Amino acid sequence: MAGERVPLGELSSEFASVQLTIDHDGNGPRLRIEDLRTGHVGFLDPLELETLAWLPEGALHKLLDPSLLRWRGDA
Amino acid sequence: MTSADLANRWDSLIEPGRVHGSLYTDPDIYAAELERIWYRTWVYVGHVSEVPEPNDYVLKSIGPQPVIMSRDKQGQIHLLLNRCSHRANLVCDAQKGNSSAFRCPYHGWTFSNTGKLLGYPFNSGYDGTALKSELGLGRVARVASYQGFVFGSFAQDGPTLEEHLGAATDAFDRLVRLSPTGEVELTAGWLKHKVKANWKMLVENETDGYHPQFVHASIFSVADSGIGELYGDKSVAVCRDLGNGHTENDLRPEFRRLDQPLGWFGTDPAKVPGYVDQLTAVHGDNTREILIDGSPHVMVFPNLFIAEIQLFVIQPLAVDETVQHVTAVQYKGSPDMNRRMLQQTIGSVGPAGFLLADDSEMYERNQRGVHARTPEWLTIKRGLHRERRDENDHVIGDATDEVPQRAIWKHYRSLMEGQ
Ligand code: FES
Ligand SMILES: [Fe+2]
Numbered sequence: 001m002a003g004e005r006v007p008l009g010e011l012s013s014e015f016a017s018v019q020l021t022i023d024h025d026g027n028g029p030r031l032r033i034e035d036l037r038t039g040h041v042g043f044l045d046p047l048e049l050e051t052l053a054w055l056p057e058g059a060l061h062k063l064l065d066p067s068l069l070r071w072r073g074d075a
Numbered sequence: 076m077t078s079a080d081l082a083n084r085w086d087s088l089i090e091p092g093r094v095h096g097s098l099y100t101d102p103d104i105y106a107a108e109l110e111r112i113w114y115r116t117w118v119y120v121g122h123v124s125e126v127p128e129p130n131d132y133v134l135k136s137i138g139p140q141p142v143i144m145s146r147d148k149q150g151q152i153h154l155l156l157n158r159c160s161h162r163a164n165l166v167c168d169a170q171k172g173n174s175s176a177f178r179c180p181y182h183g184w185t186f187s188n189t190g191k192l193l194g195y196p197f198n199s200g201y202d203g204t205a206l207k208s209e210l211g212l213g214r215v216a217r218v219a220s221y222q223g224f225v226f227g228s229f230a231q232d233g234p235t236l237e238e239h240l241g242a243a244t245d246a247f248d249r250l251v252r253l254s255p256t257g258e259v260e261l262t263a264g265w266l267k268h269k270v271k272a273n274w275k276m277l278v279e280n281e282t283d284g285y286h287p288q289f290v291h292a293s294i295f296s297v298a299d300s301g302i303g304e305l306y307g308d309k310s311v312a313v314c315r316d317l318g319n320g321h322t323e324n325d326l327r328p329e330f331r332r333l334d335q336p337l338g339w340f341g342t343d344p345a346k347v348p349g350y351v352d353q354l355t356a357v358h359g360d361n362t363r364e365i366l367i368d369g370s371p372h373v374m375v376f377p378n379l380f381i382a383e384i385q386l387f388v389i390q391p392l393a394v395d396e397t398v399q400h401v402t403a404v405q406y407k408g409s410p411d412m413n414r415r416m417l418q419q420t421i422g423s424v425g426p427a428g429f430l431l432a433d434d435s436e437m438y439e440r441n442q443r444g445v446h447a448r449t450p451e452w453l454t455i456k457r458g459l460h461r462e463r464r465d466e467n468d469h470v471i472g473d474a475t476d477e478v479p480q481r482a483i484w485k486h487y488r489s490l491m492e493g494q
Contacts (some may be wrong), residue, residue: 014169015178058146058187064176064182064193073199 105394108428113138119379156213254406272438274391320376320486322479341367
């Protein structure tokens with residue numbers, strides 16, 4: 001149903017805080033991730049999430065580099 | 076100093092029956108101990124049950140060194156130094172957590188939980204990519220575990236953990252044998268007791284069978300406990316030099332004489348039927364003997380005291396400042412026994428407990444007393460005339476003898492004067 005949001009909860013560590021919600025604004029459900037420190041929001045669809053469940057060790061290392069996206073050197 | 080000077084120096088500080096007071100107060104000696112003992116030999120750090128899931132981590136220590144114990148996604152355990160390779164901030168601050176990566180709060184440098192530098196903000200500020208491969212987190216050179224107990228050594232080479240533990244491996248085997256699953260868990264949480272005393276005061280006290288009847292008389296009488304008798308002049312218990320500085324108060328001869336299953340724990344099998352059934356399912360006819368013998372009372376040099384149902388981890392912070400970290404032993408899968416062990420631990424070493432409070436007062440008084448100018452020496456001769464060897468060729472003495480203290484100093488000296 002469009003507009004329906006199912007809150008899943010907040011996950012925090014000493015490094016990050018995110019609010020998770022299942023979002024139905026689109027034609028199918030998505031996971032809505034809100035970075036509570038900045039308010040920035042991102043989405044993951046079921047296929048993306050399934051892919052994440054299969055991630056091998058270290059697959060996110062490149063993405064965890066702070067200068068890849070958020071704090072880029074002169075891009 | 077030449078090595079002959081050094082040898083002379085230790086000759087003038089440590090004798091077979093006495094040790095010099097400056098060993099507890101001299102900051103130079105303390106600095107040398109950090110290098111020669113704490114940053115070289117195997118030191119207990121943590122237990123695998125404290126990082127049960129992939130990407131779990133806990134903050135630990137090796138003496139004053141801050142250590143992160145992490146479990147990576149493959150299950151392997153790492154001991155990393157909690158110091159950012161940029162400008163040395165603490166990378167982790169939470170006592171425990173779950174994260175595949177750690178991000179330093181100062182400038183955002185980010186490390187995997189295996190210690191690899193993954194990146195840093197605004198990377199054009201650095202020339203080239205060599206930085207990433209060079210600037211991982213520091214790590215404890217060697218990591219090994221025995222029965223789930225994880226030890227670290229800053230030395231690249233040296234004896235293996237099992238060589239270092241030697242006869243003390245038996246204490247771990249006996250401890251986990253009392254768990255029906257053969258595993259203990261350190262999940263009860265930790266209490267920290269800070270004392271203004273040198274760390275060796277604590278190590279020597281853990282297997283000192285001479286003091287309980289005096290220092291702990293009040294708790295024994297309030298609790299109507301028979302423990303005091305175990306350390307009396309009539310006791311058939313023995314103290315033992317297990318080698319490599321490890322020492323023991325072996326109370327089994329007394330428990331066997333008394334012939335009461337779970338008597339060592341101050342209870343009887345009828346009170347914990349679930350636990351006894353579980354243990355019987357594993358050990359059959361041997362169960363009675365296992366329940367009579369009880370749990371070990373062993374000081375594993377330099378910092379892990381297995382005190383029957385509790386574990387104490389000794390952490391020196393300065394020549395006259397030491398923290399004891401205390402937790403209750405928990406047998407994996409034995410809720411009835413675990414509840415009792417936790418209650419007893421809170422009663423004896425919790426914030427309102429008597430046992431550790433009494434010991435701590437002695438530590439601090441000792442540290443103040445040892446500053447007095449004369450006599451310059453501490454006497455550890457008790458039972459020297461009646462030392463003997465057991466069937467495994469270990470030196471033993473009567474329950475109240477100072478065999479353990481002599482054993483600790485003998486090993487200490489070998490570490491301090493060795494190459
Ligand atoms: S000190 Fe850690 S990022 Fe600068
Ligand atoms: Fe500032």
